[in-house]
Amino acid sequence: MKECFECDQGYYKEYLLPYKTTDAENKEMTVLDIPHLVCNHCGETALSAKASRMIEEARIAVGVTYKERKKLW
Ligand SMILES: [Zn+2]
Numbered sequence: 001m002k003e004c005f006e007c008d009q010g011y012y013k014e015y016l017l018p019y020k021t022t023d024a025e026n027k028e029m030t031v032l033d034i035p036h037l038v039c040n041h042c043g044e045t046a047l048s049a050k051a052s053r054m055i056e057e058a059r060i061a062v063g064v065t066y067k068e069r070k071k072l073w
Contacts, residue, residue, distance in 0.1 A: 002037065004039040004041060004042060004044055005044070005046070006039065006042050006044040007039065007041050007042040007044065009041045009042075010039040010040045010041025010042055010044075011039070011040055011041075012037035012038065012039055012040075012046065013037070013038055013039075013040055014035050014036070014037055014038075015035070015036050015038055016033045016034065016035055016036075017033075017034060017036045018030045018031065018032050018033070018034070019031045019034040019036070019047075019051075019055055021055055021059065023059050023062045023063060023066075024059060024060075024062070024063035024066070025063075025066060029058070029059070029062055031054065031055050031058040034047070034051050034054055034055060035047075035048060035050065035051050035054075036051065
């Protein structure tokens with residue numbers, strides 16, 4: 001377990017939570033089951049490198065879907 005950077009008293013626990021972001025076309029999208037690190041003391045939330053990668057991949061996947069659709073239209 002990692003110590004919290006914010007309060008130095010708590011520890012991060014990993015939770016799978018939905019993450020809200022915007023896609024390449026600035027539309028809101030939610031990526032499910034992203035591992036968030038949440039401090040058990042102050043509630044500070046951090047994303048691991050793995051989580052950031054998962055979000056980035058989801059955004060790319062959505063972008064590719066738009067392109068494919070445009071091609072079809
Ligand atoms: Zn904390």
